[in-house]
Amino acid sequence: MSGHTPAPPGASGREVVPADRAGALPERFENPGLPAHRLRMGDVDPKAARRAERQVATLFGLSAIGTLITIVVYFTVKFDTPMSFVEHLSRLRISTTGIGLGLTLALFGIGAGAVHWAKTLMPDEERVEDRHLLRGSDADRDDAVTILKEGASESGLGRRPLIRNSLIGALALVPLPAVALLRDTGPMPGNSLSTTFWKSGMRLLTDPQLQPIRPADMRVGSVAHIVPEGLDKAPDYLEEKAKAAVLLLRLDPGDLDPKSQPGAYEGIVAYSKICTHMGCPVALYEQQTHQLLCPCHQSTFDVTQDCKVIFGPAKRALPQLAITVDADGYLVAKHGFTEAVGPSFWERG
Amino acid sequence: MTALAARRRHPLAGVVLVLLGLVVTGVLYALLAPGRASAADGQADDVAKGRALFVANCASCHGIDAAGRNNAPSLVGVGAASVDFQVGTGRMPLEATGPQAPQSQVRFTPEQISQLAAYVASLGPGPGVPSPEEVDPANGGDASRGAAIFRTNCAMCHNFAGKGGALTRGKYAPNLDGTTPTHIFEAMLTGPQSMPVFDDQTITPQDKRDIIAYLKTTEEQPTPGGFSLGFIGPVNEGLVAWVVGLAALIGCAVWLGAKSS
Numbered sequence: 001m002s003g004h005t006p007a008p009p010g011a012s013g014r015e016v017v018p019a020d021r022a023g024a025l026p027e028r029f030e031n032p033g034l035p036a037h038r039l040r041m042g043d044v045d046p047k048a049a050r051r052a053e054r055q056v057a058t059l060f061g062l063s064a065i066g067t068l069i070t071i072v073v074y075f076t077v078k079f080d081t082p083m084s085f086v087e088h089l090s091r092l093r094i095s096t097t098g099i100g101l102g103l104t105l106a107l108f109g110i111g112a113g114a115v116h117w118a119k120t121l122m123p124d125e126e127r128v129e130d131r132h133l134l135r136g137s138d139a140d141r142d143d144a145v146t147i148l149k150e151g152a153s154e155s156g157l158g159r160r161p162l163i164r165n166s167l168i169g170a171l172a173l174v175p176l177p178a179v180a181l182l183r184d185t186g187p188m189p190g191n192s193l194s195t196t197f198w199k200s201g202m203r204l205l206t207d208p209q210l211q212p213i214r215p216a217d218m219r220v221g222s223v224a225h226i227v228p229e230g231l232d233k234a235p236d237y238l239e240e241k242a243k244a245a246v247l248l249l250r251l252d253p254g255d256l257d258p259k260s261q262p263g264a265y266e267g268i269v270a271y272s273k274i275c276t277h278m279g280c281p282v283a284l285y286e287q288q289t290h291q292l293l294c295p296c297h298q299s300t301f302d303v304t305q306d307c308k309v310i311f312g313p314a315k316r317a318l319p320q321l322a323i324t325v326d327a328d329g330y331l332v333a334k335h336g337f338t339e340a341v342g343p344s345f346w347e348r349g
Numbered sequence: 350m351t352a353l354a355a356r357r358r359h360p361l362a363g364v365v366l367v368l369l370g371l372v373v374t375g376v377l378y379a380l381l382a383p384g385r386a387s388a389a390d391g392q393a394d395d396v397a398k399g400r401a402l403f404v405a406n407c408a409s410c411h412g413i414d415a416a417g418r419n420n421a422p423s424l425v426g427v428g429a430a431s432v433d434f435q436v437g438t439g440r441m442p443l444e445a446t447g448p449q450a451p452q453s454q455v456r457f458t459p460e461q462i463s464q465l466a467a468y469v470a471s472l473g474p475g476p477g478v479p480s481p482e483e484v485d486p487a488n489g490g491d492a493s494r495g496a497a498i499f500r501t502n503c504a505m506c507h508n509f510a511g512k513g514g515a516l517t518r519g520k521y522a523p524n525l526d527g528t529t530p531t532h533i534f535e536a537m538l539t540g541p542q543s544m545p546v547f548d549d550q551t552i553t554p555q556d557k558r559d560i561i562a563y564l565k566t567t568e569e570q571p572t573p574g575g576f577s578l579g580f581i582g583p584v585n586e587g588l589v590a591w592v593v594g595l596a597a598l599i600g601c602a603v604w605l606g607a608k609s610s
Contacts, residue, residue, distance in 0.1 A: 040609050086571065100575075164475045207501050208501055217550030218551065225502055
């Protein structure tokens with residue numbers, strides 16, 4: 001092995017600390033060199049080498065079995081006969097699991113076999129190869145400087161100020177289209193963050209059945225998930241729903257905060273379902289404690305205190321939607337939300 | 350009478366007495382047990398029996414008049430459906446105080462539960478126990494429509510596959526697997542514990558059947574994508590990926606770097 005570096009001079013290769021300097025650090029550590037080469041079991045024992053050989057072959061064999069499993073599962077689990085949806089799903093599960101396990105075995109077997117082969121049987125002596133010098137020769141460096149200088153003089157930048165100045169002007173102007181294009185990346189939100197779909201007299205409909213509600217339909221302790229009438233026809237339905245979703249609750253009127261009484265109807269109150277923290281739907285209502293919990297960050301609102309925040313990261317109470325009944329006796333919005341719903345935004349103030 | 354008195358020490362007297370007792374009990378049972386056959390009498394009898402059961406098992410918390418005390422709510426007007434749910438799922442009688450009453454072993458026979466329910470229903474009008482046809486998802490239940498209703502109204506607490514989830518301060522929405530259609534229907538109708546009421550007008554009986562059909566379909570459905578990991582979603586998947594997947598990768602890396610013996 002010509003490339004094999006012998007252990008460096010100094011026997012063990014370790015710095016020998018003189019007795020009088022024991023405990024102090026040496027001025028300079030000497031290169032300890034490579035640790036002594038240790039022979040593996042396969043290097044000294046032919047039996048061990050044959051065992052390793054068998055192990056590698058077994059891993060490659062497992063890979064072959066994995067490949068076969070993949071092919072067999074792919075062709076034997078059939079979907080071409082008519083079957084129920086549930087039967088289809090259970091076959092799909094067998095097929096997916098079988099193909100997945102087969103391919104895992106096929107690929108992992110090859111990889112693990114190759115690594116085991118390299119580690120146990122292939123030569124493992126350490127070699128040291130010095131890196132070549134990074135610095136170029138003086139002649140090459142002179143050539144490079146000459147080329148740069150020649151290029152600069154040939155371009156004539158120093159001699160032709162017209163070209164130079166017009167180039168500077170062109171480069172200065174080139175970013176301007178970016179400003180124009182970025183300005184038009186989208187319409188500014190305008191007041192759409194402050195307004196919702198709710199208008200005065202709009203009926204409260206159940207979500208997703210879209211049925212109007214009479215006060216008598218709600219017993220004390222009941223909730224209904226509400227969208228405004230006509231929302232399903234809105235062109236940007238999802239954006240509107242994300243702002244207009246409302247939770248309707250009926251409590252004992254005596255439990256309600258006086259502040260929420262003007263917008264309530266016989267103990268029925270409507271509050272925005274959009275969390276004032278990050279805009280998740282706050283809909284986990286605990287009937288006995290009258291608390292609304294947001295599933296995202298555990299902000300908790302107390303319905304008996306006008307949906308004040310009593311726990312969690314939200315900073316503002318849930319806005320209330322004032323409700324009343326129309327001539328037909330159905331619950332309607334008295335007017336739209338009087339404040340912006342959902343999380344804070346820059347212009348909200 | 351004297352003849353009877355004279356024979357009261359006869360060796361067979363005991364046997365005769367036992368037989369007599371059995372016959373009388375049997376006749377009484379035959380007359381009283383099929384309470385629904387004779388409507389008015391049976392119901393009155395159920396109420397009386399239910400009251401006896403109530404006084405013996407429930408009154409210590411809910412009060413002898415069922416008007417509630419301290420932490421135990423009044424049962425006036427909660428209806429038969431509420432009793433059938435709470436007692437029929439073993440939540441009541443309460444085993445121990447805690448954030449909420451857990452589902453537990455059912456302590457009463459179906460007959461006793463219906464007697465208790467009849468008594469509580471007699472205290473004030475409230476939702477009754479739904480009929481088997483009313484809760485049967487096969488009775489026109491649309492799983493797809495039920496899924497849409499469930500996602501809006503139920504999934505935030507019970508998880509999109511009905512596997513339950515946490516609420517505040519140790520309370521939780523239970524896993525709905527294995528819950529009978531009647532109990533699911535009654536829970537929506539009565540709003541037990543932390544759960545709010547979902548009235549028949551806002552979530553109609555048809556909507557409720559759709560929801561039950563969805564839950565039963567989900568319960569039976571195999572998971573084609575691999576392990577469901579409890580249907581809890583990204584939290585569980587992340588946990589498995591980080592703990593199992595990363596551990597396997599680190600194990601491979603250590604093996605690659607280790608020298609062979």
